[in-house]
Structures are given as C-alpha cells and as structure tokens.
Amino acid sequence: MDTFIPAEYEVVRNSELCIACRVCERQCSNGVHAYDKDLGKMTADSTKCVNCHRCVCLCPTHALKIVKSDDTYKLNANWSNQTMNEIYRQANSGGVLLSSMGNPNDYPIYFNNILVNASQVTNPPIDPLREPMETTVYLGKKDVEIKRDIQGRLIDNLPPQLKLTTPIMFSAMSYGSISYNAHESLARAAEELGIFYNTGEGGLHKDFYKYGKNTIVQVASGRFGVHEEYLQAAAAIEIKMGQGAKPGIGGHLPGSKISEDVSRTRMIPQGVDAISPAPHHDIYSIEDLRQLIYSIKEATAYKKPVIVKVAAVHNVAAIASGIARSGADIIAIDGFRGGTGAAPTRIRDNVGIPIELALAQVDERLRQEGIRDSVSVVVAGSIHSSADVVKAIALGADACYIGTAALLALGCHLCRSCHTGKCNWGIATQRPDLVKRLNPDIGYKRLVNLVTAWSHEIQEMMGGMGINSIEALKGNRLMLRGVGLNETELKILGIHHAGESM
Amino acid sequence: MKRIYVNEEWCLGCHLCEYECAFANSGLDKMFKLKGKVGSEILPRIQVEGGENEPIHFAVNxxxxxxxxxxxxxxxxxxxxxxxxxxxxxxxxxxxxxxxxxxxxxxxxxxxxxxxxxxxCMLCTDNGVGTPNCVAHCPNNAIVYEER
Incomplete structure (x- = not known):
C-alpha cells in the first residue's frame, strides 16, 4: 500500500460565513469540496488540494482560506518534510518526479540585489508625462555597413527587424501546454500592444494565423506543427535549443493533452504522447545550427528575423558568441527560474544559472568580440516586474520575455500543478469545461493592462535616471549598483557596489 | 433597451448569479447572512439551466x-x-x-x-443595486447587460 502523504496545505472554511452555495465544489477540478447532506454543510478534503486558490477567489462570502499545514514529521534540518515526502512518493510510484512552473527554491534573485540610479541636481530627471520618452525597440541585426547608391542616397540594406512598442514580449508557451483561450488572450494582447507572443513548439492553430504579424513561431526539436505556411505566417521564427526550466532535456506532452485540435495543430496522432528530443537531431555544432537558420531564412525569403533560444548554462557566453556568428538575428536566453508546463523536478530545481549573471556575461562577451550589434539579446526566466525589465536592459538586454507574469495576469496562482492537466483557471489544461473558464475577452484586457502598467513604470524609472530612450539605457551598467553582493558576483555582473561612485 | 444576455459559451454553471440575485433582492447588508435562506425564504430570479455534469450551462432570467x-x-x-x-x-x-x-x-x-x-427579474431596478448584481459578479463575463 502507498505511504499516506499528509496534505501540504489545509482548506480552512469559516462556517459563520459559508452559505453552502457550493461554488467551491463546482469550481474544484480536484474534488476537494463536497456538500454533506447529513451534516447540511460543506466539507473539504485537503489532501486533494493543490492550493490554486480558485475556490478562495470565487467564494462570494470570502469564507475560505488556505493555510500551510502545521502537520510535520519530527523536525530535522537535514531531512526536510518535502524531501521525505518526495522519497515516499518515489517509493510509492517508482517514477521520475514531475514539477511545473519555475524553480521555487531559495536561490538568490540577483535583480533584488541591484539598485537603480536617479538624477539629482547636476543632471535633470525627465518627466515622462510632459516630455517624450521612447520605449520602442527594434530587434535584429544592426551591424550592416552603410552603403549609398550612385546619387549618394542611402541604400536600405538593414536586415529584418521586429518593432516592439515596449521592450516586453510574451514568451514561448505551446498550444497543448496551455489552452486555446490562453493563446487567444496572448495573441490579441500582443496585437493590441504592438508586441509579440510566441507559439512555443506546439504549432500555430489555424484560428490564430490572423495574428501573424504579432506572432513568433517556434521550431523546436520535435518540429511539431512546422510547415511552410506556419513559417510564412509569423513575424519571426525562433529555433528553440533549450529552455531555462529544463536545460539539456526535451519535452513531454502527455497524450491526455493531445486533443483533436492540438493533434491537428501539432500534426501528430491524437492521444499519443508528444516527445521533443533533448537535442535537435540535425544540430550538433554551430555550423549545423547555421544550416537550420539559413534553411529557415531561405524558406522565408530573408524577410523574417531568426531567433535562437538557449537556456542559461555555465558556458552561455561562448555559446551566445557562436550563435551570433551562426547568422541568428536575435538570441533569447532563458534563466534557470523560467517556467514550464512540466519538467522533471530534479532538472528544474538543479540545472542552469541565474539570468542576471548569464545576461551580463553574454553582453560582455559579445562586446569584447565586437559582435554585440550583430544580434539582439532577449532575456527570460522570472522577470517579476518593470524594475526587472529596467535592470535587465541596463545589464545589456534589448528586451525581455515574460511568461509566468503573463500567466499570473490570466489568473494563474502558481500552484505548480500544470502537469496534472486539471488547471482550475483554464490555462494549463485541454479539458473543455476548464478551458472555458478563461474568457479571452477578459484575459487579453488583463494582459494589456499589465504590459501598459509596466511600460508606464519603465518610463518613470528611465525618466528618473534622466534617460529618455531604451536605446540609451541599454547596457548602461553605470546606472546599476549592487547591494549585498560579493566581489565575484559584482565582477560577473559588471557593476559597482552601492556607495562606490563612477 | 439594455437587457441581460447570457452567453452559454462562457457560462461555467457555477451558480454564483443565483446567490448574487438572492442577495441583491434580500435587503440584507452582508451576503453571509443569506445562510440557510436561499431556496426557502428567498428565491433567486435567475436560474442556471444545465445539470452538474453537463457540458453546457445557461443562466435564465x-x-x-x-x-x-x-x-x-x-x-x-x-x-x-x-x-x-x-x-x-x-x-x-x-x-x-x-x-x-x-x-x-x-x-x-x-x-x-x-x-x-x-x-x-426587474434588472435590479427595484433594489437599488445599480448594475444588475448577476452581471456585476459573473466571474467569466457570461452574463452581460447591454443594448443589442
């Protein structure tokens, strides 16, 4: 018999407030709540609760809360409750532990140890409400030689660029891992905001071809849903070499999530597990990568930028240098805290490096080699706020991808149970009754609100520094100071400690 | 005239509208005071059609x-x-x-x-709530109050 694992969180119901309307029961896909006819009141089985807060949010009388259970094994600084439970779980099942969303463990968040400068007396701050403040950025190669025709007019030989109204994009989340309605919300928000969303590796649903000019399509190791029309539909094409949540391994979408629509979009059989291999089987070197990049460019008449996405790993600077030389227009780097719909727990929690350090090193290396302008750099992996965007740009990024933050805007409460396919918020599920819980009319507005709010904040922060464009902030590390960081960390980040002057 | 319309595509069958309706017409100041009253002392004027395990729900008033x-x-x-x-x-x-x-x-x-x-249903004109309470509290915009 399986070892019983006690509930990690407990559902607490205030019986004074509960009117037994049974909304919690109807909204819980995990079957936590039930109405007991004998007792004439609601009951809860906390062992089934994933702490997604759907019931808490929808309870009309706010009668519910979810608390950390105080049930504990004998306290042990060496063997935590969680570690012990994981062992029981594996002894029960014999399987690899699965997790979802980003690494939740207590590793440093370097963004929180970086402070931003502001203008005082000797240089004026800028008020973004009264003066122009440019947040538009262009992503792509910018290292072309200026050429003129015989009359001396400039020849437009600039490679294709992506124009973003603000340096934020929605990161790759595939149709299959997230729902149709989540995709529609992202696509419509990207269109309204003048930014881009990313299909992930799951192909592009035929209904979303109309959002093509705001779509980045992905070509990943499984090549799901990749065909000529798919490449033509997009504004840019991303080759996914790695993902921050699970560097070095592929993907596995369980057959239960391969619905008829997902199957058609991915061009794979219905109900069969979709496995993305760990490597691209045709890429074992920078030269091989170059072949794929140029195959894609050839297929799209050199009109669309090609992005190469890698996970932030120990040797990321050298890898980025190789990618820059392979012909890619944009490099996307995904830090170790990046999200996922499912990853082996050990990989998610132990592999990769923080995005702040990876970004600083990549920017530095590309500058040293004189090839910084031949690529744009986009970073991802837990961009928590507009302040993180500002800091990332000052560390050298051209733009940021947001994934988790975007899902939060859609209702996600980070219960980290995406891999169960029973998302109560209608995001990470393909069950029709759950998918309909995310109305894209609401979802897209919430995404637009989030990015609009962040853009305002970015403008405020730039104005405070006396900077009036993203271009002038980019790589401007003198605007940053570290606090509580050691010398090695400061050196890697390329910033001074707070209190040190220029 | 503005009317209440229901879009079954987005109706989750959560039945919140019924309780919000009952509350709006109860004259009570706190919703939790509805305890034990709905179905006996107060009846909602909106009712969700569609059983617990059916795929389609539709609030009717x-x-x-x-x-x-x-x-x-x-x-x-x-x-x-x-x-x-x-x-x-x-x-x-x-x-x-x-x-x-x-x-x-x-x-x-x-x-x-x-x-x-x-x-x-009197479109919440008789209880001083303002926007019909079922519309204001529908979690998925399935119930709307608009001119068509």
Whole structure:
C-alpha cells in the first residue's frame, strides 16, 4: 500500500460565513469540496488540494482560506518534510518526479540585489508625462555597413527587424501546454500592444494565423506543427535549443493533452504522447545550427528575423558568441527560474544559472568580440516586474520575455500543478469545461493592462535616471549598483557596489 | 433597451448569479447572512439551466419579451411594460393566480418564497443595486447587460 502523504496545505472554511452555495465544489477540478447532506454543510478534503486558490477567489462570502499545514514529521534540518515526502512518493510510484512552473527554491534573485540610479541636481530627471520618452525597440541585426547608391542616397540594406512598442514580449508557451483561450488572450494582447507572443513548439492553430504579424513561431526539436505556411505566417521564427526550466532535456506532452485540435495543430496522432528530443537531431555544432537558420531564412525569403533560444548554462557566453556568428538575428536566453508546463523536478530545481549573471556575461562577451550589434539579446526566466525589465536592459538586454507574469495576469496562482492537466483557471489544461473558464475577452484586457502598467513604470524609472530612450539605457551598467553582493558576483555582473561612485 | 444576455459559451454553471440575485433582492447588508435562506425564504430570479455534469450551462432570467405573454395573460393587471420595454410586476396588484408562471415560455417568472405573489427579474431596478448584481459578479463575463 502507498505511504499516506499528509496534505501540504489545509482548506480552512469559516462556517459563520459559508452559505453552502457550493461554488467551491463546482469550481474544484480536484474534488476537494463536497456538500454533506447529513451534516447540511460543506466539507473539504485537503489532501486533494493543490492550493490554486480558485475556490478562495470565487467564494462570494470570502469564507475560505488556505493555510500551510502545521502537520510535520519530527523536525530535522537535514531531512526536510518535502524531501521525505518526495522519497515516499518515489517509493510509492517508482517514477521520475514531475514539477511545473519555475524553480521555487531559495536561490538568490540577483535583480533584488541591484539598485537603480536617479538624477539629482547636476543632471535633470525627465518627466515622462510632459516630455517624450521612447520605449520602442527594434530587434535584429544592426551591424550592416552603410552603403549609398550612385546619387549618394542611402541604400536600405538593414536586415529584418521586429518593432516592439515596449521592450516586453510574451514568451514561448505551446498550444497543448496551455489552452486555446490562453493563446487567444496572448495573441490579441500582443496585437493590441504592438508586441509579440510566441507559439512555443506546439504549432500555430489555424484560428490564430490572423495574428501573424504579432506572432513568433517556434521550431523546436520535435518540429511539431512546422510547415511552410506556419513559417510564412509569423513575424519571426525562433529555433528553440533549450529552455531555462529544463536545460539539456526535451519535452513531454502527455497524450491526455493531445486533443483533436492540438493533434491537428501539432500534426501528430491524437492521444499519443508528444516527445521533443533533448537535442535537435540535425544540430550538433554551430555550423549545423547555421544550416537550420539559413534553411529557415531561405524558406522565408530573408524577410523574417531568426531567433535562437538557449537556456542559461555555465558556458552561455561562448555559446551566445557562436550563435551570433551562426547568422541568428536575435538570441533569447532563458534563466534557470523560467517556467514550464512540466519538467522533471530534479532538472528544474538543479540545472542552469541565474539570468542576471548569464545576461551580463553574454553582453560582455559579445562586446569584447565586437559582435554585440550583430544580434539582439532577449532575456527570460522570472522577470517579476518593470524594475526587472529596467535592470535587465541596463545589464545589456534589448528586451525581455515574460511568461509566468503573463500567466499570473490570466489568473494563474502558481500552484505548480500544470502537469496534472486539471488547471482550475483554464490555462494549463485541454479539458473543455476548464478551458472555458478563461474568457479571452477578459484575459487579453488583463494582459494589456499589465504590459501598459509596466511600460508606464519603465518610463518613470528611465525618466528618473534622466534617460529618455531604451536605446540609451541599454547596457548602461553605470546606472546599476549592487547591494549585498560579493566581489565575484559584482565582477560577473559588471557593476559597482552601492556607495562606490563612477 | 439594455437587457441581460447570457452567453452559454462562457457560462461555467457555477451558480454564483443565483446567490448574487438572492442577495441583491434580500435587503440584507452582508451576503453571509443569506445562510440557510436561499431556496426557502428567498428565491433567486435567475436560474442556471444545465445539470452538474453537463457540458453546457445557461443562466435564465426574464427576457423582457417584446410581446410579453405574461403581461397579456395577467388577470389582475399586475404585470405591465414600461415605456422602455421592461416587463415589471406590481406585487400589490398580484393576486397570486400564477397564470404568468404557467405562460412564461422561459420559466423566468416564479412564485415568490412566501407563495403569495409572483416574482421576476426587474434588472435590479427595484433594489437599488445599480448594475444588475448577476452581471456585476459573473466571474467569466457570461452574463452581460447591454443594448443589442
């Protein structure tokens, strides 16, 4: 018999407030709540609760809360409750532990140890409400030689660029891992905001071809849903070499999530597990990568930028240098805290490096080699706020991808149970009754609100520094100071400690 | 005239609207005071169709029909149409014959909990709530209040 694992969180119901309307029961896909006819009141089985807060949010009388259970094994600084439970779980099942969303463990968040400068007396701050403040950025190669025709007019030989109204994009989340309605919300928000969303590796649903000019399509190791029309539909094409949540391994979408629509979009059989291999089987070197990049460019008449996405790993600077030389227009780097719909727990929690350090090193290396302008750099992996965007740009990024933050805007409460396919918020599920819980009319507005709010904040922060464009902030590390960081960390980040002057 | 419309594509069958309706028409100041009253002392004027395990749900309340059969059939003159087109009930005139309950093709008029008069959705104009409470609290915008 399986070892019983006690509930990690407990559902607490205030019986004074509960009117037994049974909304919690109807909204819980995990079957936590039930109405007991004998007792004439609601009951809860906390062992089934994933702490997604759907019931808490929808309870009309706010009668519910979810608390950390105080049930504990004998306290042990060496063997935590969680570690012990994981062992029981594996002894029960014999399987690899699965997790979802980003690494939740207590590793440093370097963004929180970086402070931003502001203008005082000797240089004026800028008020973004009264003066122009440019947040538009262009992503792509910018290292072309200026050429003129015989009359001396400039020849437009600039490679294709992506124009973003603000340096934020929605990161790759595939149709299959997230729902149709989540995709529609992202696509419509990207269109309204003048930014881009990313299909992930799951192909592009035929209904979303109309959002093509705001779509980045992905070509990943499984090549799901990749065909000529798919490449033509997009504004840019991303080759996914790695993902921050699970560097070095592929993907596995369980057959239960391969619905008829997902199957058609991915061009794979219905109900069969979709496995993305760990490597691209045709890429074992920078030269091989170059072949794929140029195959894609050839297929799209050199009109669309090609992005190469890698996970932030120990040797990321050298890898980025190789990618820059392979012909890619944009490099996307995904830090170790990046999200996922499912990853082996050990990989998610132990592999990769923080995005702040990876970004600083990549920017530095590309500058040293004189090839910084031949690529744009986009970073991802837990961009928590507009302040993180500002800091990332000052560390050298051209733009940021947001994934988790975007899902939060859609209702996600980070219960980290995406891999169960029973998302109560209608995001990470393909069950029709759950998918309909995310109305894209609401979802897209919430995404637009989030990015609009962040853009305002970015403008405020730039104005405070006396900077009036993203271009002038980019790589401007003198605007940053570290606090509580050691010398090695400061050196890697390329910033001074707070209190040190220029 | 602005009416309440329901889009079954987004109705989750959570039944929140029924409780929000009951609360709005209860005269109570706190929703939790509804405890034990819904279904006995207070009946919602909106009802969700579709059983627990069925894929489609649909909240139904008064459609404020252009040719309202309830108004035509009312023997006491309790039901009438306003100039804007809203079907209203005057409880003081209602004799409780419930002809309207039988006539309504949507089942949107029902006897009030006291059994003495009929009740129906008055678009929250009779309770001082403002925007109809079912619309204001629908978690998925499945119930909307608009001109069509």
């Amino acid at each position: 008064c459609r404020h029909c252009t040719n309202a059969v309830c108004v035509t059939g009312c023997i006491a003159g309790a039901l009438s149409k306003t100039d804007e087109g809203m079907v209203v009930i005057d409880k003081n005139k209602c004799v409780g014959c419930f002809t309207c309950v039988l006539l309504c093709p949507f089942g949107a008029i029902m006897p009030a909990a006291d059994g003495k008069a009929a009740q129906k």
